[in-house]
Amino acid sequence: MKFQVKEKKIYIETYGCQMNIADSEIVASIMNAAGYSVTGNISESDLVLINTCSIRENAEQKIWNRLKSLKALKKRNPDLMIGVIGCMAERLKETLLESNLPVDLVAGPDSYRTLPELTFHAERGQNRINTILSEDETYADIEPVRLDSNGVSAFITIMRGCNNMCSYCVVPFVRGIERSRDPESIVKEAEQLFSKGYREVTLIGQNVNSYYWEDGNSVVKFPQILERVALINPLLRVRFSTSHPKDLSDELLNTMAAHKNICKHIHLPVQSGSTRILKLMNRQYTRDWYMERLATIRRIIPECSISTDIIAGFCTETEEDHRETLSLMEWAEFDFAYMFKYNERPGTRAARNLKDDVPEEIKLKRLNEIISLQNRLSAKSKKADIGKIYEILVEGTSKRSPEYLSGRNSQNKVVVFPSGNIQKGEYVNVLIEKSTSATLIGKVI
Numbered sequence: 001m002k003f004q005v006k007e008k009k010i011y012i013e014t015y016g017c018q019m020n021i022a023d024s025e026i027v028a029s030i031m032n033a034a035g036y037s038v039t040g041n042i043s044e045s046d047l048v049l050i051n052t053c054s055i056r057e058n059a060e061q062k063i064w065n066r067l068k069s070l071k072a073l074k075k076r077n078p079d080l081m082i083g084v085i086g087c088m089a090e091r092l093k094e095t096l097l098e099s100n101l102p103v104d105l106v107a108g109p110d111s112y113r114t115l116p117e118l119t120f121h122a123e124r125g126q127n128r129i130n131t132i133l134s135e136d137e138t139y140a141d142i143e144p145v146r147l148d149s150n151g152v153s154a155f156i157t158i159m160r161g162c163n164n165m166c167s168y169c170v171v172p173f174v175r176g177i178e179r180s181r182d183p184e185s186i187v188k189e190a191e192q193l194f195s196k197g198y199r200e201v202t203l204i205g206q207n208v209n210s211y212y213w214e215d216g217n218s219v220v221k222f223p224q225i226l227e228r229v230a231l232i233n234p235l236l237r238v239r240f241s242t243s244h245p246k247d248l249s250d251e252l253l254n255t256m257a258a259h260k261n262i263c264k265h266i267h268l269p270v271q272s273g274s275t276r277i278l279k280l281m282n283r284q285y286t287r288d289w290y291m292e293r294l295a296t297i298r299r300i301i302p303e304c305s306i307s308t309d310i311i312a313g314f315c316t317e318t319e320e321d322h323r324e325t326l327s328l329m330e331w332a333e334f335d336f337a338y339m340f341k342y343n344e345r346p347g348t349r350a351a352r353n354l355k356d357d358v359p360e361e362i363k364l365k366r367l368n369e370i371i372s373l374q375n376r377l378s379a380k381s382k383k384a385d386i387g388k389i390y391e392i393l394v395e396g397t398s399k400r401s402p403e404y405l406s407g408r409n410s411q412n413k414v415v416v417f418p419s420g421n422i423q424k425g426e427y428v429n430v431l432i433e434k435s436t437s438a439t440l441i442g443k444v445i
């Protein structure tokens with residue numbers, strides 16, 4: 001390989017979403033092939049790659065602060081190469097190189113194959129940026145190197161990019177257009193993981209429901225690829241994230257209901273309960289459509305848990321719009337939610353066409369109302385689990401105490417229980433005895 005190195009070490013630091021966690025494993029594999037071994041100790045590394053997120057301003061601020069903190073390390077070891085990769089690299093490009101911070105190379109999410117070459121040139125102070133977005137790159141042929149893995153569950157990226165153009169979102173600008181990965185390579189990766197002892201895979205993409213692969217003879221859509229992975233082995237649990245309400249089909253729900261090992265949890269971002277706001281967000285569904293989808297999920301898979309994303313204080317949001325979000329939450333009784341206040345992102349449709357006119361203190365007040373309502377709903381959802389028996393896939397020792405093990409039920413809820421002589425990767429039946437706001441506690445039966 002042209003840009004091969006000997007005995008060099010790479011340290012990868014990952015920020016942001018599941019896609020970035022999976023991308024860092026692709027990067028580790030590409031750099032391994034170029035001769036770099038992954039180290040968990042930054043001070044012994046020759047190359048540091050920071051895999052960044054751009055979804056909100058504070059995500060980027062974290063990286064600017066991190067780069068400032070790396071100045072000392074670079075001073076101690078001037079030969080150390082530091083690279084910024086991922087969504088912030090794609091969004092800011094040369095700005096990162098022109099900053100007076102220790103940045104030697106910049107690579108966007110579709111240019112990781114060129115990292116060995118970029119590093120080679122950066123070491124010689126030459127061309128050190130590649131932020132070209134691709135229409136077909138899926139890294140399908142690259143076997144990820146699992147980082148920080150518990151050896152039980154792993155992410156499999158089945159598609160990249162997003163075509164939805166939600167007006168507040170930077171993703172389409174930093175990750176490009178949607179492209180789905182060859183189904184054979186997805187099934188092969190899942191089979192390899194199962195043979196290595198993994199017992200759970202999560203199929204990920206910005207919007208997995210619009211997975212679409214066509215090769216002239218056949219068409220493979222999301223329900224089909226999900227089923228093919230589930231049919232690998234009944235002991236392999238299958239999860240997926242993230243779904244988009246406009247693409248959530250009855251066919252998908254029937255496929256989930258037909259396979260015990262497809263986990264009964266759907267993450268279905270709603271963002272707002274007001275159809276007027278959903279229109280301004282370009283979410284392409286209405287409040288009624290979303291509620292109809294939830295009702296259909298609960299009809300076809302009654303035991304399915306549902307989590308969501310909510311944005312408070314989007315452009316022009318009135319108190320009445322906010323009340324609609326609260327009333328939808330009351331009706332939906334989400335099991336869990338990620339909740340944020342609107343943060344205008346440069347270059348997005350909203351930033352170009354809409355005024356960020358909801359005062360900060362109103363955004364905060366509404367966000368706090370949404371959070372306290374969701375805390376009540378989450379606690380209610382967990383209380384309802386007391387007395388039930390769930391099959392748990394053991395993921396490892398519980399963070400709360402070494403005498404306890406932890407795992408998740410099919411509904412993606414964390415369950416802890418006394419360890420006994422149970423090993424991670426095993427399935428156990430646990431009777432739920434009590435609950436806290438975050439966890440279910442039980443005993444193996």
Ligand code: SF4
Pocket residue numbers: 162163164165166169170171172206207244
């Ligand atoms: S679906 Fe919308 S919010 Fe999600 S990544 Fe795509 S553009 Fe962003």
